[in-house]
Amino acid sequence: MVAELQNSDTTRFRRNLARANPLAYIERFQAPATMPETKQRPIVIRDLEGFEDLQKAEAVEREVWTLADRDALPMTMAVATKAAGSIWIGAFDGNEMAGFAFGFLGIENGHLMLHSHMLAVREPYRDLDVGHKLKLAQRDRALAMRLQEMTWTFDPLQSKNAHLNFGKLGVISNSYKVDFYGPETSSMLHRNSTDRLWVTWPMTSRRVRDRLEGKDNRPELLDLLSRLLPLIQFNGDGKPVRTDLAAALSRQRIAIEIPSDILVVERKDPELAREWRLATRWAFTEALKAGFFVAEFCLMVRGKQGPGVYLLEKGLVEEYVPEMVRATSSAR
Numbered sequence: 568m569v570a571e572l573q574n575s576d577t578t579r580f581r582r583n584l585a586r587a588n589p590l591a592y593i594e595r596f597q598a599p600a601t602m603p604e605t606k607q608r609p610i611v612i613r614d615l616e617g618f619e620d621l622q623k624a625e626a627v628e629r630e631v632w633t634l635a636d637r638d639a640l641p642m643t644m645a646v647a648t649k650a651a652g653s654i655w656i657g658a659f660d661g662n663e664m665a666g667f668a669f670g671f672l673g674i675e676n677g678h679l680m681l682h683s684h685m686l687a688v689r690e691p692y693r694d695l696d697v698g699h700k701l702k703l704a705q706r707d708r709a710l711a712m713r714l715q716e717m718t719w720t721f722d723p724l725q726s727k728n729a730h731l732n733f734g735k736l737g738v739i740s741n742s743y744k745v746d747f748y749g750p751e752t753s754s755m756l757h758r759n760s761t762d763r764l765w766v767t768w769p770m771t772s773r774r775v776r777d778r779l780e781g782k783d784n785r786p787e788l789l790d791l792l793s794r795l796l797p798l799i800q801f802n803g804d805g806k807p808v809r810t811d812l813a814a815a816l817s818r819q820r821i822a823i824e825i826p827s828d829i830l831v832v833e834r835k836d837p838e839l840a841r842e843w844r845l846a847t848r849w850a851f852t853e854a855l856k857a858g859f860f861v862a863e864f865c866l867m868v869r870g871k872q873g874p875g876v877y878l879l880e881k882g883l884v885e886e887y888v889p890e891m892v893r894a895t896s897s898a899r
């Protein structure tokens with residue numbers, strides 16, 4: 568799979584690179600004989616092949632998650648999973664790896680599925696659709712293995728991941744894991760505990776196919792959300808406020824707000840980030856326990872600024888997505 572970066576993407580790439588790695592930016596764009604600004608650079612999405620590719624993935628893993636040795640996937644394990652048929656896919660800019668995805672086979676509710684353990688895109692290549700394209704390639708491989716569902720986890724306070732997962736891909740979730748990887752790890756992304764939403768991607772469902780075709784349900788969602796009092800809501804100072812739980816649980820839908828960039832909050836005010844963790848943990852666990860599932864995520868303002876909102880629906884995911892024929896209650 569080859570994806571061309573458009574001119575607007577090239578500008579975004581240059582800005583990202585300048586911010587993340589000024590030296591590389593100078594070498595690439597300010598030294599003589601560098602690629603002209605207008606040239607479109609192909610990003611190639613392909614399966615990882617040998618030891619060298621896996622080493623590149625390890626380097627990207629360490630860079631993206633800033634990991635200590637004990638938390639990085641051992642090379643021996645990477646080699647073994649690859650040899651045993653797991654799916655390793657990379658996004659390449661020439662010889663450089665821009666990102667990768669790694670998934671292995673698992674079983675949930677008696678069904679074989681692909682569990683995607685890692686998706687990483689290096690800073691300069693972010694917001695250029697590379698993560699999305701890696702997920703599409705993972706989906707192609709999984710469908711070729713006749714799998715119907717893919718699962719993975721992500722931090723529900725990460726607005727960007729929520730937008731990618733729910734908005735662009737169409738995942739659904741009825742499972743919240745408190746401290747999934749333990750209270751913390753060496754990763755800078757795991758400082759504020761490691762709570763995760765366990766999401767399912769029903770890859771062949773109408774919902775997902777519509778999402779991948781770019782059908783926009785945002786106006787409808789915003790309309791629904793405008794009529795709900797969120798269970799967790801911003802107050803004027805950027806703090807989370809809990810509203811009446813009993814009243815929220817008595818309705819058909821619940822909204823939960825999150826900040827636009829929790830990493831900025833963590834850097835500036837770790838106490839406030841902790842407040843957001845505890846408030847959203849409470850809201851998700853209470854709502855899921857009472858029979859809701861997480862159906863959507865929507866940015867209040869298009870783009871990256873402003874809060875995002877989760878929409879939870881009361882009921883069973885298999886009624887909402889009929890292709891999901893399974894005993895979902897056991898996944899909680």
Ligand SMILES: CC(C)(COP(=O)(O)OP(=O)(O)OC[C@H]1O[C@@H](n2cnc3c(N)ncnc32)[C@H](O)[C@@H]1OP(=O)(O)O)[C@@H](O)C(=O)NCCC(=O)NCCS
Nearest residue numbers: 686687688693694695696697698699726727730731827871
């Ligand atoms: C999550 C990650 C893989 C996404 O990769 P990516 O290539 O930047 O993703 P994409 O460009 O395909 O999609 C990102 C989307 O989020 C949007 N976005 C960016 N910042 C955002 C924010 N603060 N809130 C909401 N959406 C945001 C982008 O605009 C883009 O959406 P669009 O295409 O509708 O404009 C990458 O950020 C990453 O490696 N993060 C660290 C590791 C991680 O969290 N991995 C996944 C969980 S295991």
